[in-house]
Amino acid sequence: MYADAPDEAVAAHFGDPYGEQKALLAGTAAVDRSNRGIVTVTGPDRLSWLHSLLSQHLSGLRPGEAAEALLLSPNGHLEHHLSLTDDGTTTWIHVEPGTAPALAAFLDRMRFMLRVEVADVSGEFKVVTGEPVRDLKAGVELPDVAGPSWIVPRSLEVPARAGIWAYEALRIAAHKVRPGLDTDHKTIPHEVGLIDTAVHLNKGCYRGQETVARVHNLGRPPRRLVFLHLDGGADRLPARGAPVELDGRQIGLMGSSARHFELGPIGLALVKRNVPVDATLTADGVAASQEIIVSPDTGQNVTIDPALRGRKL
Numbered sequence: 001m002y003a004d005a006p007d008e009a010v011a012a013h014f015g016d017p018y019g020e021q022k023a024l025l026a027g028t029a030a031v032d033r034s035n036r037g038i039v040t041v042t043g044p045d046r047l048s049w050l051h052s053l054l055s056q057h058l059s060g061l062r063p064g065e066a067a068e069a070l071l072l073s074p075n076g077h078l079e080h081h082l083s084l085t086d087d088g089t090t091t092w093i094h095v096e097p098g099t100a101p102a103l104a105a106f107l108d109r110m111r112f113m114l115r116v117e118v119a120d121v122s123g124e125f126k127v128v129t130g131e132p133v134r135d136l137k138a139g140v141e142l143p144d145v146a147g148p149s150w151i152v153p154r155s156l157e158v159p160a161r162a163g164i165w166a167y168e169a170l171r172i173a174a175h176k177v178r179p180g181l182d183t184d185h186k187t188i189p190h191e192v193g194l195i196d197t198a199v200h201l202n203k204g205c206y207r208g209q210e211t212v213a214r215v216h217n218l219g220r221p222p223r224r225l226v227f228l229h230l231d232g233g234a235d236r237l238p239a240r241g242a243p244v245e246l247d248g249r250q251i252g253l254m255g256s257s258a259r260h261f262e263l264g265p266i267g268l269a270l271v272k273r274n275v276p277v278d279a280t281l282t283a284d285g286v287a288a289s290q291e292i293i294v295s296p297d298t299g300q301n302v303t304i305d306p307a308l309r310g311r312k313l
Contacts, residue, residue, distance in 0.1 A: 003164045006097040006180065009035040013163035018261035020162035021169050024146045029162040030130025031146065037100025038125045038151060041091040041107065043116035050091060053110060053207065054082065055189070057200035063088035066142040068198035070189060071103065076211025078187045081179045081198065083149070085142050092140050092151050094127050096180055125151050129167060132160045145174040169258035172266050175227055175293045181240060182225070182255030182268045188212075190221040191270065193294050223252065223270045224294035230257065230265035231287040237265060238284030244269045245282045251275050254283045268293075 003012040010032050013020060023029030041050060051059040056069035063086055071080040080103050084093040095103055104120040111118070125139075129149040133139075139152035146167050152158075177183060177192045189195050189212060199212060215221055230238070237257040244252035252271030260266050269283060273296050281288045 001163075007035055007164045007168075009097070011161070011163045013165045014161055017163065017165045017169070017259070020166035021261045023160070024130055024162050024166055024170060027131030027147060029160045029166075030128050030132045030158050031162045031164060031167045032126070032158065033129055033149070033164065033167070034126035034154065035097040036122075036127040037095045037097060037103070037120070038122045038127070039093045039095065039100050039104050039107070040119050040121050041093070041116055042089065042119075043114070045114040046091050046116050047086065049111075049114050049116050050084075052204070053107070055199040055206055055208070055212070057203045058084075061086050061091075064141075068194075070194060070198050070208075071106070072189070072206075072208025072212070074207055076188050076208035076215075077185060078179055078183055078189060078192075078194075081177075081194070083142050083144075085140050087140055094142075094149075094151060096178065099180075124154060126154045126156075128152055128156075128158045130158075130160065130162065133158055145176050146170040165258065168256060169260045169266070172227075172256050172258050172268055173260050173263060175225070175268070177225065177268065178256065182270070184253065184270070187223075187270070188215060188221055190215045190298055191223045191294060192225045195298075220273055220296070220298060221294075222273055224273050224296060224298070226252075226269050226271055227291040227293050228257075228267040228269055228281070228283060228288040229263065229291065230267055230283065232264045234265070234286045236286070238267060238286050238288075242284035244271055244284075244288075246275060246279055251281070257283075 001012045002008050048059045054069040056067050066085040069082045073079055082093050100120045100122045104118050107118045129144050130147045133150045138156050139150040142149045238254045242254045243250040252269050255268040257267035
């Protein structure tokens with residue numbers, strides 16, 4: 001059985017979604033994530049160049065070290081979330097399905113006179129997640145929420161399969177967002193908890209940095225990511241993009257949802273920052289209780305003297 005978009009190219013499960021979740025956690029299964037896009041960057045200037053473009057501090061990335069980074073719009077909105085590592089000669093990047101061509105095209109336009117080469121190698125390599133891949137010694141390793149991930153040749157056969165539904169349930173339980181599934185075109189990093197993992201707040205300039213710095217220092221973001229415990233009595237999961245409501249009023253949008261082997265039906269949603277954290281919500285008609293991921297008080301790290309508010313400085 002195949003999953004829904006954007007994961008329709010990979011298997012949803014192999015007959016036992018709950019058992020496959022347990023196997024991933026136990027390190028006895030691997031999941032095919034070959035729909036992920038893969039981009040490589042080579043050349044002696046690659047790390048300092050990526051450092052200048054992305055939200056993460058990458059100029060000193062050591063061989064074998066992994067990182068997360070964001071490519072933001074000029075206004076600070078999330079465009080790409082990159083999982084990357086460097087092997088000493090090549091920086092390996094994997095991104096959401098279908099987004100590698102756009103990322104590679106942008107990076108290629110930004111090369112100027114620097115000694116870098118960019119390639120979309122999604123047709124030659126794939127991402128596989130799960131401990132059993134380690135023994136195959138066939139690719140570069142990156143950390144992940146359901147065991148380590150590897151970028152390996154597409155020709156590699158990987159045993160002990162689990163479906164993408166199992167991976168997604170563990171990802172949601174770990175509060176990890178996927179751009180395009182749990183975000184929209186207005187999303188900024190503070191809203192979805194990516195500041196701590198994918199943004200370095202003390203590095204040099206990069207596209208979108210002004211918005212990141214302004215929100216971090218002076219103002220709270222308009223929305224916050226929440227983890228939802230969904231009503232187990234419902235016979236369905238909320239649809240992605242469906243309204244999330246409080247007392248009949250829409251206060252957010254539904255993201256991903258799944259059935260977890262321990263937690264039951266769960267999901268992620270973006271809601272307005274000022275929604276009470278103890279309020280029971282309705283997601284696409286399904287009752288849901290909240291668990292805080294992003295605090296309503298995130299940002300606003302600079303204290304302004306009340307006497308100065310409203311004055312021009």
